[in-house]
Amino acid sequence: MAVTDKRGNDLAxxxxxHWFGPTQALDGVSLRIDPGEMVALLGPSGCGKTTLLQxxxxxxxxxxxxxxxxxxxxxxxxxxxxxxxxxxxxxALFPHLSVxxxxxxxxxxxxxxxxxxxxxxxxxxxLVKMGHLADxxxxxxxxxxxQRVALxxxxxxxxxxxxxxxxxxxxxxxxxxxxxxEIKGLLKGYGVTSIIVTHDQEEALSMADRIVVMNRGxxxxxxxxxxxxxxxxxxxxxxxxxHANFLQAAxxxxxxxxLEAGIEIDLAEPAPQPVGSAVxxxxxxxxxxxxxxxxxxxxxxxxxxxxxxxxADVIEAVTPNGETVKIHKTRSPASKPIASGTAxxxxxxxxxxxxIFAAPAGDPASTLHGP
Numbered sequence: 459m460a461v462t463d464k465r466g467n468d469l470a471x472x473x474x475x476h477w478f479g480p481t482q483a484l485d486g487v488s489l490r491i492d493p494g495e496m497v498a499l500l501g502p503s504g505c506g507k508t509t510l511l512q513x514x515x516x517x518x519x520x521x522x523x524x525x526x527x528x529x530x531x532x533x534x535x536x537x538x539x540x541x542x543x544x545x546x547x548x549x550a551l552f553p554h555l556s557v558x559x560x561x562x563x564x565x566x567x568x569x570x571x572x573x574x575x576x577x578x579x580x581x582x583x584x585l586v587k588m589g590h591l592a593d594x595x596x597x598x599x600x601x602x603x604x605q606r607v608a609l610x611x612x613x614x615x616x617x618x619x620x621x622x623x624x625x626x627x628x629x630x631x632x633x634x635x636x637x638x639x640e641i642k643g644l645l646k647g648y649g650v651t652s653i654i655v656t657h658d659q660e661e662a663l664s665m666a667d668r669i670v671v672m673n674r675g676x677x678x679x680x681x682x683x684x685x686x687x688x689x690x691x692x693x694x695x696x697x698x699x700x701h702a703n704f705l706q707a708a709x710x711x712x713x714x715x716x717l718e719a720g721i722e723i724d725l726a727e728p729a730p731q732p733v734g735s736a737v738x739x740x741x742x743x744x745x746x747x748x749x750x751x752x753x754x755x756x757x758x759x760x761x762x763x764x765x766x767x768x769x770a771d772v773i774e775a776v777t778p779n780g781e782t783v784k785i786h787k788t789r790s791p792a793s794k795p796i797a798s799g800t801a802x803x804x805x806x807x808x809x810x811x812x813x814i815f816a817a818p819a820g821d822p823a824s825t826l827h828g829p
Contacts, residue, residue: 466493466651467527467541467618469514474523476509483509485675487523493618496645496652498662501672501698507655510672511621514653516540527618538567543612543650547624549604551596557583557607558592564615582610586644601629602637609641613648620645622654626661638665659699663687671695693815696740703746703783705739706817715739715814719777721755726810740813741806743772743786749803756803759783764795771795775802 469491476484484506491497499507512518514525516537525533532540551560561582565575583589586606596604605625612620625641626634642665645652656662662669663683671678671686671694679691690696697704707715712728715737723739731737749756759775762782766789773785773796783804787796796802806812 465616465618465649466495468493468529469619469651469653470524470526470529471510471514472524472526474510474513474520474525476506476513476518476521483675484513484520487675487677489670489677489680491651491653493651494646494649496642496654496665496667498666498669499653499655499672500657500659500662500669501678502657504674505672506675507672508623511623511653511655514619515542515544515621541616541618543615543617543620545605545608545612545620545622545625547627549596549608551604551607551611553596556593556595557588557599560596560607561611561614564611568615578614579610582614585613585648586610602633605629605637605641609644613650618651620650620652622652624655624657626656626658634661641665663699669699671698673698688811690740690813693738693740693818696813696815700742701784702740702742702813705741705777705781705783706779707737707739709733709735709737709814717757717777718779719757719781720779721757723755723806723812724809725812725814729814731814731816736817738815738817740815741783742811743784745807745811746783746785746804747807748785748787749805756805757783759802759804761796761798761800761802763798766795775804 471487471489474484474487475482487510499510501507509518513520516532516535520533524531527540552563555563558579561579562575565578570578580589583592586609588603588606588610591599591603596607599607626637629637638661654665666683668680668682669686670680673694679686679695686695686699690699696702706718709729709731710716710722711733713725714722715725716722717739729737757777759777762774762776765772769788771787771789773787775783775785777783785804
């Protein structure tokens with residue numbers, strides 16, 4: 459369905475802080491979302507993303523800061539007076555009401571005339587392809603069907619923003635992908651502004667126009683999926699978006715690092731750290747080739763284990779200094795897994811895909827995860 463107009467609100471958050479007693483859940487969050495945009499709030503458990511969603515919805519008032527819809531401040535307006543639709547993690551359908559009555563619930567609460575309710579519910583159920591099941595109870599529906607009903611109920615009140623809180627977590631993997639495609643198409647086609655909370659980075663990458671990566675109540679980085687994957691601003695974002703190998707190294711020139719594994723690698727751009735600094739080198743698994751397919755210096759490793767994952771093998775290998783490296787190797791029906799103990803030489807495919815970060819004090823791995 460093509461977008462005919464932008465139904466969505468412009469959303470702005472300015473200096474939002476929130477405390478639960480002595481615990482600060484949000485710390486100076488400022489964000490702007492355009493009408494019709496789909497944005498994902500992504501981060502580990504406890505990072506503040508659900509608290510932020512509840513503040514946008516009106517279920518919580520921020521301790522400090524402002525929430526503005528289309529330029530008007532709404533942080534003191536209750537949830538039922540905002541043009542905000544909500545799709546909950548467990549869908550929150552009324553079990554004793556039919557599909558029709560669930561979708562009609564918000565319209566009845568707004569005192570809409572009966573004929574208008576009937577027409578609007580029919581329109582929404584047709585939109586989510588559930589009109590033929592209007593008389594069924596939620597217990598008679600599959601998980602995917604319940605999700606479509608929940609979305610129809612959220613859209614029926616003609617919201618400016620739709621909020622989705624972990625909406626796919628209860629679905630199995632195959633159905634989850636189908637529903638992600640379907641829900642994204644519906645929301646983008648309807649033209650509504652939408653915000654999805656998730657801890658699943660693949661879900662965020664596939665659905666969102668932009669992703670807001672959160673950690674310990676703060677925004678680490680905001681950007682398109684490709685920017686966050688290819689140009690992460692912080693070590694946390696690099697670790698949280700996609701998979702990466704982190705190797706200890708020293709910066710021996712502005713555009714050259716020496717790995718503890720024993721080789722030197724040229725960088726595409728000067729590193730931000732001073733020469734002589736201890737750094738972490740980030741290399742994505744798909745940016746590592748087994749020697750023979752790429753030129754340049756090579757890293758000697760021994761294979762620890764090979765795991766076939768459909769179209770690719772994931773190989774975990776160990777460098778001479780004990781660091782682990784993961785490699786993605788495309789497989790064919792005739793190919794055989796590389797045996798444990800096999801010696802390999804690895805090289806970097808594209809130096810523009812290398813990330814350089816200041817080495818954290820202590821155990822580097824302990825700093826790569828949020829609370």
